[in-house]
Amino acid sequence: MNITFLGAAKTVTGSCYLIETGDKKFLVDCGMFQGRANEVLLNAEPFPFNPGELDFMLLTHAHIDHSGRIPKLFMDGFKGTIYATKPTVQLCGIMLPDSGHIQEMENEWLNRKRQRAGKSPVEPLYTVKEATDCLSLFKGVPYGEAIGIADGIRVRFNDAGHILGSAIIEIWIRENGKDTKIVFSGDLGNKGIPLLRDPAVIAEADYLVVESTYGNRLHTLKKDKDRLERLINIITETIAKGGNVIIPSFAVGRTQEIIYDLNKYMDVFGDAVNRILNIPVYVDSPLATSATQIFRENLDCFDEEAKQYIANGDNPLDFPALKFTQSPEESKKLNENTESTIIISASGMCEAGRIKHHLKHNLWRKESTILFVGYQAEGTLGRRLLDGASMVKLFGEEISVNARIEAIDGFSGHADKAGLLSWIGSIGKKPKQVFIVHGELEVMNEFAQSITDEFGLKCIIPARGDSYVISTENVYESIPNADVRKRFRRLAVVEMLDTLREEFEELAEILKGDLKQERSDVEIDEVAAKLKLVEKSILEAIK
Incomplete structure (x- = not known):
């Protein structure tokens, strides 16, 4: 099989993973990007695959950074079944329309701003109606029961203890007469979290895709x-x-x-x-x-x-x-x-x-x-x-x-470093390879080293668009996706510009507050000279 990491790769939001077998294509999660300006722009980008060709989707839980782009997936042609636990189906029934409402309200505000600037209006990412319509694709499944999804593909949802209905998903894929098992941790909860059960123990895995939100931190208040x-x-x-x-x-x-x-x-x-x-x-x-x-x-x-x-x-x-x-x-x-x-x-x-x-x-x-x-x-x-x-x-x-x-x-609903390592340690037959996702890059690097030190397991930290061939023989091959990489590279430049804008605004506030001439004219002239060089560079970039 082939797995491509399209979200929550070297970042925390936008969870989305495309899995392709001999004749099937499906997603695990389809979340919304949040936070950084360049990542938010990804929400409106076309999917780097044809949604109409997907056979089904598996959803770990209802949080918007895991489910929030499902309405867009539906609008773009996906008509397969979305498998999730019953509580996740119920929660998506309120959360996705609510997200649609937010998209509409923020879009209305944006269009008023565009109108004042003489620009044409734009459409929201999706509407309440579109979010409501996609709910017809959802199908609830019980915890702990292995079910056949398609020929040669079985899945089992296990309690992840993160929020109501959250799941660790085990996937068995049969190719060339052999089963390969890949486990997606989803978001793992703390042990002893109020109301919810502890994350389920997994017997074995050939490959593990694990979150790392708090992979280098310990929660200070455990009791x-x-x-x-x-x-x-x-x-x-x-x-x-x-x-x-x-x-x-x-x-x-x-x-x-x-x-x-x-x-x-x-x-x-x-x-x-x-x-x-x-x-x-x-x-x-x-x-x-x-x-x-x-x-x-x-x-x-x-x-x-x-x-x-x-x-x-x-x-x-x-x-x-x-x-x-x-x-x-x-x-x-x-x-x-x-x-x-x-x-x-x-x-x-x-x-x-x-x-x-x-x-x-x-x-x-x-x-x-x-x-x-x-x-x-x-x-x-x-x-x-x-x-x-x-x-x-x-x-x-x-x-x-x-x-x-x-x-x-x-x-926090996320396990800390000790909790994550304890959960990996509880896996009976350890995976050949661990893919680390859903974390900030510095955290991922530290967590990967902790996993290697503790269990001797090999770790990969995929970037968005990275694709890997997986088999029972522990052979993988990175296949760069040129189109996806091209988009991310351009959006990285957008993020740099947004950072510059924020820094310019901060500098402007400093200078406004310096009207009492606390700094010398020489210092101000030095700032002006440096800004002139920046302006020249930006004008050259625009050309």
């Missing part, structure tokens, strides 16, 4: 109690100052886990939790509201602890002060409150949705706290805030960052 104690301290300190706690959270996964943890430890922390639970806790995301209901409908996917709570008559996803907002009007009123509130709102990386409005109203307030509980990809607003940005632009307005910025990585 639920320690993690929640820090959460409680941050909240109580913020409330004491009269501020709000704004939690940018993925609507599916982290939101439900935070609700569960607050409820779970009411008795353990006593008055501290009771005080918090008397403060209005708003889940300001219609998507999170719907997702929470889907969690409640899939109790069979919960871990034993959560099931015991339910058996005792306790709803682990509810408490009296918890409120869910629906309409935009309700959301806007939250920022009119004079009393302190806790607002959990999507998106988790602050790139879209209602969270941006709450940031606009709270980032400048010294008494408020922005609390991150999930991974922030490079290039996202969330990552810039975590990296210490002093000023950010929201809705065309410059906002000073005066609020307290905190992060609790113990809430």
Whole structure:
């Protein structure tokens, strides 16, 4: 078989892998690129294959960086079956239309801007209707059952413990009378994550495609109690100052886990939790509201602890002060409150949705706290805030960052380095080769070395467009895809230009603030001379 890495290759988003056998073609995941400007541009690029020729697709889980381009795939001609677990099918039923809504809203804003500039309008990546129409292709499959997908191809979905319905996918492909087994980890969860079961153990693999999001880090707060104690301290300190706690959270996964943890430890922390639970806790995301209901409908996917709570008559996803907002009007009123509130709102990386409005109203307030509980990809607003940005632009307005910025990585749905290595170590018959994906390049390099040191396994870190021939004899051959490489090379230049634009804007702000002549005229003349050289180079490049 041949596997081509089309996303989450030397980056965290856009998971997409094309597998070709003798007479079948299929995808594992078809996610949206997020964060960096050059990667976001990839979302609208034509697929480097004919979607109409695909036989089927396998989906590891519902998060948009794994599922978000399925509507585009459908629009471009794919009409095969999409196999996923039942909860993933249900979650995609709300998440993809929601993504379509975001595409439409952002496209409307873009077209108004283009109209003012005298430019013609452009179409959104896809609409709510197109996202809804593609749902007819989904088919739910159970965990733990090997099923025949096509002649010579069997698959099995195993619990990945990342979000509700997330899966590790085992694929057996029979060629020339021999089976080759490739395992896709999907996104692996932490052991002991609230609500969900631990990642399943895999007996054997010929080849492994494994995520590496936290491949060089250890989560600082491993115990639920320690993690929640820090959460409680941050909240109580913020409330004491009269501020709000704004939690940018993925609507599916982290939101439900935070609700569960607050409820779970009411008795353990006593008055501290009771005080918090008397403060209005708003889940300001219609998507999170719907997702929470889907969690409640899939109790069979919960871990034993959560099931015991339910058996005792306790709803682990509810408490009296918890409120869910629906309409935009309700959301806007939250920022009119004079009393302190806790607002959990999507998106988790602050790139879209209602969270941006709450940031606009709270980032400048010294008494408020922005609390991150999930991974922030490079290039996202969330990552810039975590990296210490002093000023950010929201809705065309410059906002000073005066609020307290905190992060609790113990809430992450991704296993850390120790968790990833432990999971690989649990595989009975180790793979001949490991492909490392879904991580930043520096992290991937360190993680690859850790795997080699720990298990003696060979690792490959594929770039986007890299293609490999895989067989039972452990023979692979890299086949560069010239067309895909050409696109990525050009988009890399776009990213350089975006970086330059940001640096020019930063320099302009510095010079505006220097009107009191804190720097000498000689220094300013030196800057002007250097900029003149840059201008000359750019003009030559344009020619």
